[in-house]
Amino acid sequence: MDSNFENLAHRISDEYRDLNGSAIEILEKPPSAIEFSRLVHVSRPVVIKGLSFPASDRWSNEYLCERMGNRPISVAATPNGFADAITRGPDGGLYFVEPAVETMTMKEFLETLDPHGSPSPSTAIHYLQSQNGNLFPPLGNGSENKSEFEPLARDVPNDIPWCTEALGQNPDAVNLWIGDERSITSIHSDPYENVYTVIRGIKHFFLVPPTDSWSLKEKYYPHAKYKRNPSSGTFVIVPSSDTPDVRWSSIENPELRDALPEEISPIKVTLHAGETLYLPVGWWHYVRQSGLTIALNWWYDAEMRGMSWVFLNFLRNSYKIELGNKETADAP
Amino acid sequence: MDSNFENLAHRISDEYRDLNGSAIEILEKPPSAIEFSRLVHVSRPVVIKGLSFPASDRWSNEYLCERMGNRPISVAATPNGFADAITRGPDGGLYFVEPAVETMTMKEFLETLDPHGSPSPSTAIHYLQSQNGNLFPPLGNGSENKSEFEPLARDVPNDIPWCTEALGQNPDAVNLWIGDERSITSIHSDPYENVYTVIRGIKHFFLVPPTDSWSLKEKYYPHAKYKRNPSSGTFVIVPSSDTPDVRWSSIENPELRDALPEEISPIKVTLHAGETLYLPVGWWHYVRQSGLTIALNWWYDAEMRGMSWVFLNFLRNSYKIELGNKETADAP
Numbered sequence: 001m002d003s004n005f006e007n008l009a010h011r012i013s014d015e016y017r018d019l020n021g022s023a024i025e026i027l028e029k030p031p032s033a034i035e036f037s038r039l040v041h042v043s044r045p046v047v048i049k050g051l052s053f054p055a056s057d058r059w060s061n062e063y064l065c066e067r068m069g070n071r072p073i074s075v076a077a078t079p080n081g082f083a084d085a086i087t088r089g090p091d092g093g094l095y096f097v098e099p100a101v102e103t104m105t106m107k108e109f110l111e112t113l114d115p116h117g118s119p120s121p122s123t124a125i126h127y128l129q130s131q132n133g134n135l136f137p138p139l140g141n142g143s144e145n146k147s148e149f150e151p152l153a154r155d156v157p158n159d160i161p162w163c164t165e166a167l168g169q170n171p172d173a174v175n176l177w178i179g180d181e182r183s184i185t186s187i188h189s190d191p192y193e194n195v196y197t198v199i200r201g202i203k204h205f206f207l208v209p210p211t212d213s214w215s216l217k218e219k220y221y222p223h224a225k226y227k228r229n230p231s232s233g234t235f236v237i238v239p240s241s242d243t244p245d246v247r248w249s250s251i252e253n254p255e256l257r258d259a260l261p262e263e264i265s266p267i268k269v270t271l272h273a274g275e276t277l278y279l280p281v282g283w284w285h286y287v288r289q290s291g292l293t294i295a296l297n298w299w300y301d302a303e304m305r306g307m308s309w310v311f312l313n314f315l316r317n318s319y320k321i322e323l324g325n326k327e328t329a330d331a332p
Numbered sequence: 333m334d335s336n337f338e339n340l341a342h343r344i345s346d347e348y349r350d351l352n353g354s355a356i357e358i359l360e361k362p363p364s365a366i367e368f369s370r371l372v373h374v375s376r377p378v379v380i381k382g383l384s385f386p387a388s389d390r391w392s393n394e395y396l397c398e399r400m401g402n403r404p405i406s407v408a409a410t411p412n413g414f415a416d417a418i419t420r421g422p423d424g425g426l427y428f429v430e431p432a433v434e435t436m437t438m439k440e441f442l443e444t445l446d447p448h449g450s451p452s453p454s455t456a457i458h459y460l461q462s463q464n465g466n467l468f469p470p471l472g473n474g475s476e477n478k479s480e481f482e483p484l485a486r487d488v489p490n491d492i493p494w495c496t497e498a499l500g501q502n503p504d505a506v507n508l509w510i511g512d513e514r515s516i517t518s519i520h521s522d523p524y525e526n527v528y529t530v531i532r533g534i535k536h537f538f539l540v541p542p543t544d545s546w547s548l549k550e551k552y553y554p555h556a557k558y559k560r561n562p563s564s565g566t567f568v569i570v571p572s573s574d575t576p577d578v579r580w581s582s583i584e585n586p587e588l589r590d591a592l593p594e595e596i597s598p599i600k601v602t603l604h605a606g607e608t609l610y611l612p613v614g615w616w617h618y619v620r621q622s623g624l625t626i627a628l629n630w631w632y633d634a635e636m637r638g639m640s641w642v643f644l645n646f647l648r649n650s651y652k653i654e655l656g657n658k659e660t661a662d663a664p
Contacts, residue, residue: 307543
């Protein structure tokens with residue numbers, strides 16, 4: 001990294017930390033639209049209590065299986081619980097590896113979670129994380145893109161009214177997430193304002209502000225996908241031939257001691273059922289869960305006007321990006 | 333300037349311009365609190381029509397004189413209309429020069445505006461610009477700080493309700509500005525969200541976004557004040573002995589061709605009586621007026637939490653600041 005950029009990035013990082021600390025505000029009840037609008041302007045994560053949905057009371061395993069019946073659902077499958085993560089490939093190089101996607105019923109899926117036997121090389125770890133607006137897809141995508149989880153949509157509001165009013169727009173996508181402690185979401189940031197709520201179980205968020213983007217060491221990694229041998233059930237990593245390289249953090253597990261520089265003060269949030277996290281655009285997050293965990297989130301497009309978006313881009317680019325797979329190569 | 337910083341500042345500047353253009357939005361009626369809150373988040377200037385105050389109908393010269401009577405008021409006096417501006421001192425060096433402050437009645441002050449005779453070296457140009465919350469001073473300053481313009485305060489609301497609600501705070505200061513085309517406000521930025529309205533006359537704003545801060549070439553200038561010879565009426569610049577150097581733009585008149593780099597696209601706004609400007613925190617402004625002009629403004633403290641404040645500081649500091657008065661000296 002160029003030493004001037006490095007100094008500059010560190011100075012911004014330090015000033016942000018000095019002014020903002022690393023505590024997280026907890027609201028005992030949902031904000032009004034104007035209160036939330038002020039929170040969006042500050043762009044700090046906030047835990048919100050007292051928000052509940054029909055899903056909160058209804059979504060037992062029995063209810064989910066009954067409502068979904070034999071409808072096929074798409075579930076991510078990996079050998080290790082790391083979907084969309086940097087993983088060593090068959091040639092010894094590092095790849096950004098997408099999960100295999102397997103189709104099953106809700107009942108079959110839920111039976112794979114919280115297993116009692118010990119894992120074997122042919123055991124798949126499943127995570128429902130389709131992230132494409134699986135409950136309410138973006139408007140205007142045509143009826144052929146109908147949600148796989150339509151029978152559950154009646155238990156979930158298609159927006160969060162105080163957020164919709166504060167941002168002056170409807171959500172871009174509403175997603176359903178179901179998994180257990182074997183599934184990990186690697187650290188990344190999204191171009192969305194995110195309202196994330198836990199329906200069952202516990203989510204553990206490890207959050208890093210955009211001003212510390214330099215510490216995440218993003219690199220460009222070649223793209224690959226897990227494929228599963230239909231007979232043996234074992235996974236192989238298959239490099240993609242026609243997918244562009246993926247820019248991703250090279251910090252595999254930020255919770256490990258020394259994974260991040262000492263001066264970084266991450267915010268650690270444990271979100272229980274009935275609690276909601278406002279995760280502002282550009283904040284880095286690494287996410288785990290305890291036991292069978294069901295969560296919902298509403299993604300709202302980030303504000304592209306004004307200086308915030310320009311600043312977020314600058315912060316991501318203040319680290320000189322290199323190819324992650326090769327020793328000496330220029331960034332594309 | 334360090335060439336890396338220069339490149340970086342230019343890149344940010346260009347990206348902001350690409351994404352935001354240099355047009356200004358015009359609202360045909362005042363925004364709701366939530367609409368204004370979204371505008372504050374975007375942090376772009378906006379012209380707002382349809383806002384009126386009792387002052388708008390009442391403030392003829394006669395009314396102002398009658399209400400104010402013989403109360404003494406404080407008025408800035410300069411030989412050239414440049415109060416708080418970089419000016420060459422008696423030793424040939426450049427100084428940040430504050431105006432003399434003279435005390436007179438409202439009637440005497442208004443008679444000095446829009447003069448018909450030709451100026452002489454002993455002519456003072458007066459501008460009512462005390463900027464200290466001259467209508468409604470900050471709360472908690474004690475009753476001894478009572479406004480000089482208290483008889484006019486009943487014609488001016490002590491806040492702008494949609495702004496107060498959007499920002500979740502009362503204004504820090506409400507100011508009255510009276511002057512004519514001979515008075516110029518040199519280009520600067522304030523740590524305030526600013527709602528600025530014209531009651532009579534015309535204001536001309538020349539606005540530059542914070543992302544172009546590097547082009548304003550701030551330097552540190554020694555402080556001085558105008559003093560006026562009581563008998564001859566002529567002005568002298570008296571360097572201050574105990575006031576710290578002042579950080580100020582070295583661009584004397586940004587409207588002159590070649591004063592700013594070609595790629596800067598300032599926003600030029602002509603604000604007529606009955607029109608209001610939202611001027612976001614950190615935006616650079618150079619202000620002139622046509623004829624006798626009366627304006628009011630409400631200053632709200634800027635949000636210091638979050639990334640915006642850190643980014644504004646970074647943008648101001650991306651230009652390496654030098655002493656403006658000396659050829660070779662390090663910034664203090």
